[in-house]
Amino acid sequence: MKKCIISFKFLFIFVSILHSQTNYSEWNNDFNLSKNEFFIDTNYILIFEQYDQSIPEVAFGETNFFAVWTDWKDWKIKGTRITLDGIILDTNGITICPNSDSQWYSDISFDGQNYFVVWRTPDNLYGTRIDTLGTVLDPQGINISSLTYCGWPPSLVFDGTNYFVVWTDNDVYNSPTIFGLRIDPNGAIVDSSKIQISLELSYQINPALAYGGSQYLVVWEDELQQALMGARVDTSGVVLDTSEIWLSNLFGPLNPAVAFDGTNYMVIFDWGDVYGSLVDTSGTVIDMDLRLVNLNNTPIIHPDICFNQNHYLIIYRDYLSGHGIYGTRVNTSGVVIDTNGFEITNSANAKIRPNVCSDNTNYLILWQDYFSGIDWNIYGNRIDSGGSVLHSPDIRISYDDSPYKINTQKDPSLSTDGSDYLVVWEDEDSLDVYHLYGAIVDEYGIVDTCRIRISTSADSQLNPVTAFNGTNYLVAWEDFRNHPDSADIYGTRISPSGEVLDTSGIGISTSNGEKLNIKVSSDDTNYMVVWSDSRSGTKDIYGARLTGEGVLMDLNGIQISYLGPDRDQPDIAWGGNSYLVVWRIGNSPGEYNIMGTRVSSSGTVINTDEILISIAVNAQENPAVAFDGINYLVVWEDKQSGSDYDIYGCRIDTAGNILDTGGFILSSAPGDQILPSISFNGTYYYLTWEDYRNGAEADVYGVCVSPVGMIVDSFTVCSDQHDQNDPSICCNYTGNVFVVYSSFEDFIGNQYISTDRIAGNFYPFLGMEEAPGIKPVDIRYQIISSNITGDKFSILLELPSTTDIVFRVYDLSGREICNERYLSRGPGVQNIQWDLRDTRNIEVGYGQYFYQIDLGEQTISGKIILIK
Template identity: 25%
Template sequence: MSVAPGILRLGAPLALATCLLACAAEGHSDALRADPDSARIAKPARIAEPARIAEPARIAEPARIAEPAPIGTPALIDTPVSDADPASDPGETAALVPDPSPYTVAVSPESRLDAPVLGPATGAQRSPAAAFNGTVHFVAWSDARPGGVWGSRVTTSGQLLDPVGIPLSLSGPVDVASNGDGFLVVGRAGNGSLTGANPASGANEVVAVRVSASGVILGRTTVTTAPDAFNVGVASNGADYLVAWQSFQSNRNYLFRSRITAAGANLDPSGYLVDDHMRDTAGISFDGTNYIIAWNNASPAGRMVVVNPANNLITQTTSLSVLPEALSCQAGACVVAWMQTQSPNVRASRMTPAGVLLDPAGVVVGAREYEDSTLAAGHDGANAVITWSTGIYPDVGGPDRVMYSRLDPSGAVLNPVGGVTLTDDATQAAVSSTPSGALFLWSDQRHGGIRDDLASIYGARLTAAGAVLDAEGLLVSQSANAQHDPALAFDGESFVLAWGDERDVSEQHDQDLYALHVSPSGSLLDAATPLGIGNQRQSLPRVVQSGASTLVTWWDCEDGGFLDCEIAGKHLTPSASTDMSFPFHLQNVSHTPPALSAGDGSVTVNAFIDTLIDMPIGAEVGPDGVPGTPIYPGDFPPVASTRVASAHAGGPFHLVAWIPGTYASGPVNAVVSIFNGDYFSGLLPISAPTAQARSVAVASSGDTLLVAWHDITTGASRILARRVSPDGILLDADPFVVAEHPECPAPATTYNAQSYPANAVDLGANGLVFDGQRFVLAWKACGDASDDVTGALIGTDGVVQARFPVTSDAHRDGTPSLAVTDAGAVLAAYAAFRAAPDLGTWRVLTRRLDIVAP
């Protein structure tokens, strides 16, 4: 990995929270807010060994917190309280909120960071399908982005008319057909919602989406509600459409068909049975007069039927002597293609509309390398084109190539024996024929680098003479550069905001780390600057301020995912930028940033290592940005964890909290640590030992630390918290409830990215700050229409003063990060998915939160 020069205009006063709290204690909080540089405090005295945990009096159980009203843009948001029952979990008390809350929170309109950079769409795009309407192709594909299936129009000149794509809200794979004007895309309803909301009907329903020639979605039609429907296909007679699909019922595969009109009416809502004991559908096509449906079975090998546009069978099921895998017809001529199971050959045969194979043994058009290869066929009325991916031998590797070959009307192969290679490192070939050629499509891994889940849809045009016009391929699946996992801190003049960015994916950089400055009012002050770049994955940053320095740390992962990771960093001053490296190595999955905390000139980085000893590790960072010798607490039992958070506890002390267990949920534990010696307090059980916490955050007011976490012990998501003194005394007899979200999907107890369903609760390690008067906490939860960001105010006395929405819209929002100015203004940053035509991806947005006290 190489690290680019950093941001040089960075400076800061002493730690904000400690200063504000000390001045407030002397009765000068108003003066300090007016002039944040008017007072500074001395470093606190060294804290003695912590005593055993005290058991303070139990807190009375108040009323629960009511949901606030949706936010305005901007608006003052009141947070009234209902008279609902208090929390009833034994040993836990709900936090008190005044009724009504005297606090209001002004939430600013959202602000973007820098201008979008167009490139490969974020995530993986696979299984393309396409059709031609006489003017343009419409290409659709399975997409890792919200929306599930996206599409774009491509002209015969190779122009991409929808640069960031059109979300179709389906679950792939899909098929596409055109009636000469618009397009019909068919697939399953699945979980392809842009907002993350569950589909109104079953996820396995087959749905047809109508798209106009200008790329406008005209409507959706339910084709069938049959259980376990899959493997859909569609063809058009030039006016309407015929859809075929499989349904697995009673341990058998059934094949059905239904007509859909150009206006979207389903003429056969119950479907017509085609076969009740089939294996795989080869395809559906229109030969100019009738529809042809071909599929394969164990006995006989292959089958086909002819159906007229009125959905009447013209011929009964006809047996084929081959196992067809691809079918295409045009102007009374058809071609079927298959891959032989006993040899590496790819074969094709001309076929009459009556099902007569004109080349019974098949013509060898190419070769495959393994059975995971894919096959597609097209026909322009004269010549047939066959395209396939070669597959990869398991445990051997090697490139997966996309190839093609053509057959003339006599069945002669028009290309060299073995086929022509279109590209390497690609799979899932598809083709869309035109009267003058074809458009090849495939899923390409050239941008994947060390992570093959960055596959993109590429294409290449073929002329009628067989020439490929796009030797390097056309990038079809595009979006703006994705931005992920923001983190920020205030440097005394402005916020330093860092995030993971995919603008350099085309250079096989996977994800790099960028940063810029944001003013206290929320406006951008400069352009994005790379902090960590290279072909490894730079992700999950953490930012803190210490004196005149800003420190940024992040995970640098070799395999491009979240495995085999080390901590990298930048030590930034107004005049210099220094690389930092740490001997912290992580083999398991991490979804939280390194724990970084600073105060009174003491900066520590904390994490867990699991390569050798499975235990916490920490290091102090010197004023020059050079980490000291790592410290391991030798009296702790070995246990791996990827979820660690920390905060400065005063003087040289820091509170480090974590959730034991690499993948599973578990209790929240903590220690008070000092890194210029070898001191760790005894283990502090922040939660009950049987608790199931998912993530944790820590912040300090100077004389009180607050630990907050996402808890799923009861099966529903809750945000819990507990206060700790700087010398390791638990100030609350039990954790208190900040918020409850029984309406949100409960995530699995196993901790990984895939176990977070849409609209699930998530609290990030960067989501808790102290604004000089109170703690401000923010997390992601399910909103009325999509994922939203929610906040809460918590006093140093452990009382929840208010809850408020930060976002309330139909966009999917990610886990927020917070930072606070010297004057107490909070800036929230979060990634949100925006399908707008200039984005089509996740982008980091900011909102300023101004808290108005009574």
């Protein structure tokens, strides 16, 4: 009887995506409907790490509050709805924008129907709409403006027609100043260009904003003059005060905040104590530098202010009280109601960055709290209009589910013993410390569950590479055990069964100077490792041979390239009589070419003049090379077009002659294609690369190339959401093509991980993609179980409505071996079965198969592995 292994990760990806309300068009219509991706290692460890949630902002939305903050666990803006009674509705938090950009400094406002959130990334100001149910309406974010200056939060208000957002960015003189833009409730940018609010040639930062019925008042710090300035802007975006309003006579006021009471603005700021200035709608300062809170000149306290139809509430951090959050009410004339203030919270540990909002009756105050003593979280409390605190204890708003992270895996490499594959990678054993692990994967995709601990010596081991010599694998890597700031090269042999033969590692190169960019090959007896070496003061290409028994043959290394411009990024392939070593040479900044030489199995450099492989304009980088039994094919990333990197190639014969002068193009898709990897399967070359044709997040694409340099096929290895990086490809002796890469994943099964894992994929990659513009029918199916009983594979599938079902099975070559149709099935539970026979009624053999279930315009896909 055959046993069946089913890839539940594979099932989970499709079930979770198709169960969601997201449609394919939001994924650029480039979702692979059938693929055979799987994790190499599903184990994970917890690594202690402090994750802060910080800088809260809150808005009132008629029925609920909505709070947002920066979550440093994954550098995202998170949020939650809070009822008017202080109940948290989204206890796990809402990710405001899932894209991979680092996000911080947010603000939020409400337009009567939806909330709008703005935030910064390193290069842009983004926004998104969120409805009152907490649904993010623009999940990829709205790009409001590019940024060249990264500091200070934006500020946002709604004026009844449009939102107005202000922020700090560099002006044409590269000096920080204040800009703004209007955004309509549909998320469209109203202004054709950003509005420069501060026209002074100075250093303006940290803006705050309020709407005053017919105009906005924008206030900010002027660092050059150590002053507090402001200007009014009307609702059409016209700056009304070209000569800025001077808001304080004090030297160096900080952290302004502003609110409007229906008649005047109250601008408050931090000057050891909390001061304020009243400003009317004509821009006239009525009262300046009112001392509203007396804290005896304590350090920065980050005050905030809100108006609730009767009076202002000022909140602040009080260092004198032990870092508590306090409040003071002030009337519309600037008279302090609570001369001694009142305590909102003063529980253990520090509290900073308070923020306040009113529902027109009570106030909700949020702050950043070190209550756990481990990391910062967001807490809050409500107070009534009389200043009474309504909750005890304080309300916890944000939850760091654990002060731990899941270990990251990256930089995979693989080689084959002819049948099975050895996959090696970096694995984060402790915070930011990486060691090397590996796994044996057979040609059917079955992973040995015992992962191999390759090297766990002191400090990190990085960038592993591997080759097979006919008897054992050699894994080599950059090793920091001797010099924490400079890598040596170590290696170990691993048997085909996964046994580490040199447990302490072999020191391949431990001389002075940094060693980087390691690659390895074999002449079927010995190994040869090459790298970029800085021992001479410039980067040169060095190599060293090891015997099959792991004995280092070249104690001082072999100098393969000679003094001159820096040479790095080598690769190496055995060509039957000699090795071909290729590398990048830097002629000037941004100008790189590809060169190479042949090296004999005895370690002799054959082409002392070097082979000029590509000397085109701009940059050619990261070469990779493979041999087809007659010639080599060298591929690289190439920027000779002047804009994006493309993939080029060139054949070289075993005598070192260039067969394709100038090279030939293998991919010129939009965006960058970088980091190519190449292997030969006995008939064709297969190469893959990191690809950015779909945007800022990396995918893995590839082509199949004949030995004469013709493209036979192109394919998508993986174009999932998030990044897939650093692909490595290898073909075994039977022609099987296997690709591994680092893939950012949200989940392993039901475990949320939010980190990089090593994934694998076999050719053919079954790149059946949806036609542009097609949206699937939302069939809310549920997979109840998948198993094998007797000689039948079955899936129990629950459908809520009637639909036609088509069940297909494919073998590894992509050949359809089963096609069953179930007409007008459902509602209810349906039993989809396969009798493990092909279309000729012949029982299939052991190995890996892929199924696809079509439900109208929706598809479920998965993997089946039959073992003895």
